[in-house]
Amino acid sequence: MHTGICPLDPLSITASAIAVATLAAKLCSILAEIREQCTALPGRLHAVNNEIQDLRVVLEQVAAVVKEHKAHNVHGDVESKIPELLWQGRDRLLALQHLLSRVQGVGLRKRELFFRTVLWKKQQGTLAVLQGDIKRVKSSLNVLLGVSNS
Known part of the structure; x- marks a missing residue:
């Protein structure tokens, strides 16, 4: 499968990691907006947000290590x-973004909240x-960071 990222170019890897981390941060903002608008949504929202935040931190570490x-x-x-x-990671985050945009597309009036x-x-x-899937990507990147640092 072609990723569009040259595996031998550390600059491309760094830029891609930063781009995916930026997407993760955007999704965390969307999740925060949804939580503000609709408190009746399930607790999984918090768990997903935490997973994305963790992925964002790992991506920033990946970018720093590759740059170093x-x-x-x-x-x-x-x-x-x-x-x-x-x-x-980018693919999964984009799929999540699509899902969240569908949820956000429903209005805020009481009937629409239902x-x-x-x-x-x-x-x-x-x-x-x-x-x-996001957790698996994060864990795999964490393992690679550990190997890279040893």
Whole structure:
């Protein structure tokens, strides 16, 4: 599968990690807006937000490590695995963004909030899968960071 990221170019990896981290931050803002607007939404919203925040922090660490390796002219096998994980993380975050935009698309009037809650409950299975995928990407990147630092 072509990721659009050159695995040998640390600058591309760094830029991609920062771009995915920025997307994660945007999603956290969207989640905060949804929580403010509709308190009847399930607690999974908080868990998803925490997972995305953790991913954002890991992505920032990945960008810093790759940048440091470039500065010291260090190249390793670890960097060849990062682009695919970045692509997977971006893909999952975009899918989550799509799901959240559908939930946000429902209005804020009392009757519409009912439909928003119903729509949200119907999306719980998809949300659980996305949350698991985001957690897996985050964990894999964490492992690669550990290997890179040793």
